[in-house]
Amino acid sequence: MWTKHHKKRKFGRLVLPAITVAFVSYFSYHSVHGDFGLIATEAFERQRLARASELEKLTATRETLERQVSLMSDGSLEKDILDEKARYALNVSRKDEIVIFNTYR
Numbered sequence: 652m653w654t655k656h657h658k659k660r661k662f663g664r665l666v667l668p669a670i671t672v673a674f675v676s677y678f679s680y681h682s683v684h685g686d687f688g689l690i691a692t693e694a695f696e697r698q699r700l701a702r703a704s705e706l707e708k709l710t711a712t713r714e715t716l717e718r719q720v721s722l723m724s725d726g727s728l729e730k731d732i733l734d735e736k737a738r739y740a741l742n743v744s745r746k747d748e749i750v751i752f753n754t755y756r
Contacts, residue, residue: 683689722732744750 681688685691719732722729738744
């Protein structure tokens with residue numbers, strides 16, 4: 652009876668660990684540098700904070716405009732608001748008035 656005797660090679664023992672290291676390295680690299688990795692997450696967070704502050708400014712502007720519109724359109728038109736808007740739009744004033752420009756709008 653003949654038996655085959657296989658020579659034990661060191662290469663066979665390294666195949667599974669090499670494949671494991673390759674997979675772990677691949678996923679580790681992409682968890683840091685990928686489209687949804689740690690670096691991209693930091694960039695998304697900075698962008699979110701910038702847009703949140705911009706949203707707060709726009710919300711404040713909108714509330715101001717809504718308040719002004721409500722004063723002008725609730726049926727009883729406020730004469731002061733109408734006069735202020737007309738003078739501002741037409742850029743006119745009387746000779747005896749002092750004009751103070753409000754640049755914080």
